[in-house]
Amino acid sequence: MQSDNIEHFDLVVIGSGPAGFAAAMRAIDFHKKVAIVEEKNLGGAGVFHGALTSKTMWELSADFAVASAVNRGYRASHLTVDYKKVKKTVVNAAKTKQYQMLSQIESFSSSNKIGHGGSLTLIQGHGSFQDAHYLNIETRGEGEKVIYGEYFIIATGSRPRQHPILKTDGHRIVNSDELLGLDRFPERMLIVGSGIIGCEFATIFSNFNQTEVHLLDRAHCVIPFEDKDVSSFVSEGLEKNGVQIHHTANFRTVRKKEDSLDVVLDYEDGHSRVIEVDVILVSIGRVPNTDHLKLENAGLHANERGFLEINNECAMEDFSKCHIFAAGDTTGHKALYCVAEEQGRHIVEAIWGNVAYPLDYSHLPTLMFFKPELASVGMNETQLQEKKIPYRAAYYSNKLVNRAIAMQNTRGFVKIMISDDGKNKILGMRAGGPQASAFITSFAYLLDQNLTVEEVLKNTHPHPSVTEGIQECLRLLMGMSIYKEEVFPEEIKLTEWKP
Template sequence: MSISKDSYQFDIVVIGSGPGGFAAASRALDFGLDVALIEKKHLGGTGIINGVLTSKTMYELSMDYSVAARIDRGYRASGLVVDYGKVRNTVLEAAREKQYQMRSQIETFTNKPDLGNLSLITGHARFMNESTVEVKDKDRTLIVKGNYFIIATGSRPRKYPDLKTDGKRIITSDDILSLSKFPERMLIIGSGIIGCEFATIFSNFKQTQVHLLDRANRVLPYEDDDLSRFVARNLENNGVKIHHTARMRCIREYPRHLEVVLDYDAGHSKVIEVDVALIAIGREPNTNDLGLEAIGVEPDKRGYLPTTETGKITSSKGFSNIYAVGDISGHANLYSVAEFEGRLAVEDIMGKICYKPDYSNMSTLMFFKPEVAAVGANEKTLQKEGIGYRAVYYSNHLVNRAIAMRNTNGFVKILISNDKKQRILGMRAAGPQASSFIVAVAHLINQGNSVSEVLKIFYPHPSISEGIQESMRALVSKSIYKPVAFPENITVSQWNPGDPPTQIMD
């Protein structure tokens, strides 16, 4: 690193230390580069604070509490209590643990030119031109120059039109850890993954009456109806009150409560009283005040930055040294995608690309009760694209490991091509350990494996993954337990272009 009075020069400048930015900076070290990592707020970004790690830590704690509160397994925990302040401290402890791991690596590579050099700079970065950013932090201003730039500024909670948040009673996911206690009553506005996850968390602790506002007639609107119904049913069984086909007209604030007016598509209205309203209607990219006009970049209508396949920004001024990765690229708001894109950008800069991204088969985890995992296509996507398929639904009620765990609430659903190749196209799974075996199916999809090839594998017994084996067998009429004997637990169907849309599970 060469330093003048107020100017620094680097090989690569990374703006944002979230999963995409930190992965990019770490990959750059593999090439022995001189790297600057600029972070405005918290090291680790939303991947650590007010995002993935903190929300999933809270989820795990809520699931532990939920299991401890069960009384149907031959034992009972007495005197079970929960304190929100202590839960919050545990969540923050997890975040600090990961941040110190990141700091340890940064310190290891600070002023170590023989290893590659990594410098952490705090402040808000703004482009002055294609080779320079201005970094402001309180009363200090630095000029940082780079041969290449990687923008990894992530995303933030999307605002609800005409509704102001105060961080106390009308909040977003950024404010969850600012709560001082469990709300007695909470309204969650938005029934996508984020809304359903927080509905699961707060209903698990049994300290909060949770209302979930579902503008469409089903939660998780991008998934198939069967999965949406499954998730909704489990939320309701967990105590969540779902308001289907309703929109929020207004929130009236009173000293001791919030009064919410809901308008339903059927024409009637309802007034409910809550203590906290959580806005969870998605996220939007952080592209504000980055000086994008100086580099000839204009976000698209959704706010994402236009990029090539390898993350290089499309600039009207012809610059080819600036990349965008993660949530601002518009591919998917997933931690794994951000990491992949951050690494890919550095590899493209160095001309050392290992493999290009395939966004069609991304694995996704949904932290509900029970957990849900997804990879590849669903029925809705295949029908839209006109691709014929066969589908199987296999309930965990027939899986020995799930029976032994006394936890049979779940299933495996697999889609294969309806042709001679019988390629695996997608899977949805719910129940214990669903997150553990979804990656194996992702590999099968990426490799273009067929059902016949998969059935050559010995699955361990007893394991939850045996549900996959039996699903595959059912697709070719070879399953041990037959659909005709268990019509509620095993269903096989098919769809071809020209057929009416169909769903196989209720």
């Protein structure tokens, strides 16, 4: 298909989330003509209905929980919270980022290019392949148009997975995309799903202390991919915050009444329970947005789960002959903002021959916004045992860390795993408590450098800081911690495992 009125682009990015926007801006660095095709919200789930909005809600809820605390020497009187005003703050946070993105898009538009020599065009509408180089777009208000792309990046993200029985209606049965549609705090809420997203929203709504929160956990523990002690730490925090966790419970049915919902739960031991709630939040994972791209017209196909299988360059076929790539949640790799962003940038660097280093998914830090927050990087004990890697693990409680004591926020820990092969290589860390999300990145760097405990202990941590818990945990592994396991057996623990 050829036509003089079809605009040609060096790169067409389908989706404006973290993968798509990062890729587009990296292509500008190479002086390329770029189009971003976005069907819904600019920024994708990374900005709206995802990372930014949920973390804004978490920050607001955490502030409210601190303000309403009565065990810190002060008491705030007449403290109230309005869900509509919370929503407005959350939406304003998302709009702040969207307008930053729009400012950059307009600055690099074809009519107003600055500095770099490339150009950026935002086309709002739904894109689907006409063939391997032409994209058909159903635009918003401008009818259909076709554009040509020398290269394509599919970065269409993901959406909440539908429950096989619970059909969302946006009012009483909702998913995470629909929470901002509520007009008030529900008096009672059931969250179906005890993974990261479910536990984060359980934390948020229990922090605000306006909602009776129930959490449905089909297994024996929340966050089931983590070690039992870490999972228990999360469960205890949720329960301390007022969340009622229904372990080993399966959802059977919901009976809708005029002003509430009756939910029937069946438990592993055979008994059943009926609970009354006002809202059900379905949080059972996400599925990729690849089903309306008409991939077959470009000679491509998603796998049976809807994901786009990619190679080391994020290409969907042999890199030497490929011009269609994929990044972010569509690829089935770990669904993290940082992964999507790095993949998007890496694709552009691979296309135009400027790859500084290969993509490495082995030491990805993960943040989980509970109460308190939880951070992880590297392997945990379960993974090490599955791989039959001998290790030693040390656990050091924040109850012994001076900064945490000063903050009156000692619920937390540092847990570090190292190799038990005479080399003492650092293998992974889990940390819970204040500022855990801030210092996990520095520990990820230690893993990337393949350092030993002895090498890391050359550095001295400032006092008072929460990272002194890391220092003491490493000293503990070498048998030279200041505080001893024999005196504080609940706060300090050492374990070792060999296959």
